[in-house]
Amino acid sequence: MNRLLFTLLLICVFFILSGCNKDESCINCPPTQLDTTSHLIQWQPPDTLGAQGIIRDVWVFDRNNAWAVGEIYLNDSTGKPDMENPYNCAHWDGVMWAYEKIPTAIFGNSENVHAEIYTIYSFGESDIWTFSITGSYSHWDGVEWTTNYVSERSGGGNELWGLSSINLFLVGTNGSNTHYNGTSWTKMTSNTTVDLQDIWGIDANHIWATGTNTSDGHCVVLQFNGTNWTTIYDNENKPINQIQYFKTLWTDNKDYLILDGGSYTNILNLQNGSFTRIDSISTYEVFCLRGVNRNDIFHVGYGSEVTHYNGVNWYLYNEFKALNVGNAWFTGVYPTRDMIVIGGLFLTDLNGFPIVIRGYR
Numbered sequence: 001m002n003r004l005l006f007t008l009l010l011i012c013v014f015f016i017l018s019g020c021n022k023d024e025s026c027i028n029c030p031p032t033q034l035d036t037t038s039h040l041i042q043w044q045p046p047d048t049l050g051a052q053g054i055i056r057d058v059w060v061f062d063r064n065n066a067w068a069v070g071e072i073y074l075n076d077s078t079g080k081p082d083m084e085n086p087y088n089c090a091h092w093d094g095v096m097w098a099y100e101k102i103p104t105a106i107f108g109n110s111e112n113v114h115a116e117i118y119t120i121y122s123f124g125e126s127d128i129w130t131f132s133i134t135g136s137y138s139h140w141d142g143v144e145w146t147t148n149y150v151s152e153r154s155g156g157g158n159e160l161w162g163l164s165s166i167n168l169f170l171v172g173t174n175g176s177n178t179h180y181n182g183t184s185w186t187k188m189t190s191n192t193t194v195d196l197q198d199i200w201g202i203d204a205n206h207i208w209a210t211g212t213n214t215s216d217g218h219c220v221v222l223q224f225n226g227t228n229w230t231t232i233y234d235n236e237n238k239p240i241n242q243i244q245y246f247k248t249l250w251t252d253n254k255d256y257l258i259l260d261g262g263s264y265t266n267i268l269n270l271q272n273g274s275f276t277r278i279d280s281i282s283t284y285e286v287f288c289l290r291g292v293n294r295n296d297i298f299h300v301g302y303g304s305e306v307t308h309y310n311g312v313n314w315y316l317y318n319e320f321k322a323l324n325v326g327n328a329w330f331t332g333v334y335p336t337r338d339m340i341v342i343g344g345l346f347l348t349d350l351n352g353f354p355i356v357i358r359g360y361r
Helices: 003-017 318-326
Strands: 052-062 065-073 087-092 097-100 104-106 109-113 117-122 128-132 136-140 145-149 157-164 167-172 177-180 185-187 198-203 206-212 219-224 229-234 246-250 256-261 266-269 275-277 286-293 296-301 306-309 314-316 328-335 339-347 352-360
Touching (some): 087 352, 167 198, 206 246, 206 256, 219 246, 246 286, 318 328, 318 339
Parallel strands (some): 052 328, 052 352, 104 145, 286 328
Antiparallel strands (some): 052 065, 117 128, 136 145, 167 177, 206 219, 266 275, 286 296, 306 314, 339 352
């Protein structure tokens, strides 16, 4: 079965399984009937953004302005993926996705390329930042993209977070932790060599990062107090009942963190260091955890799983389980009060092709 027919079949299954009742998401429910903590969402059929690749991260400004970054290959005139002509971004204008090539830099090379992008973060429609697999940042100022290689790192870059374009943080592999002050990048001391996969904060004095090594399962949670990074959790030498494996985190409060990844969803009490496990009803590993507030949180990950916490309970959107026969990977999610965007890929025999799913409420 060719990819087009396969995708059409998935869309048909998606519509069939997206029936409406008071507890399930519904494609036909008008958004005016929904509140910000309802599980009801108008999930749209998946948008296939290429013949091969992956969407690594997403960002939403509003229903008419969303971004998806990663690695995108379109088909050439023979119907095969054009591996010589990569895209690394797609922009949603409320009607359709437009492919873009964000310039990225390589160490020692004066010519820009269009390498895979891992993360996107923004402080406004004319102030967008990305980081690529080649070790370079790219910045959109509303007129053009500029890029430069960042050598002040101890590893690759996985995730951006910041308060402004003069207070921006990047975490990555091998404990890499780098800060941008608006003029230059500075390598920060993280006191770990664990691969850091996520970073989140609420102000300049309350920022956290986490990650787990694939090789040995070593996991840490770090905290920044405005001056120094310290380790507030390390699973080495812990008894078996205290070992956690986190890869993503989110919070809206300085008193607790919500963490997930290889372990179950946990709330870390930042006052006493205790963990409380909460049942998110996810079966597979969670790749990304993001929320609008503590009563509106989304998990996405392996096994075509998307779950939502509405302040009372978790809900698993079963219609996603049929997508690609459960072989979709959702690697990024960005929820707002009226739109949710999820990015990832549909696995195929050898590779995968990038997808984005839009939800409205």
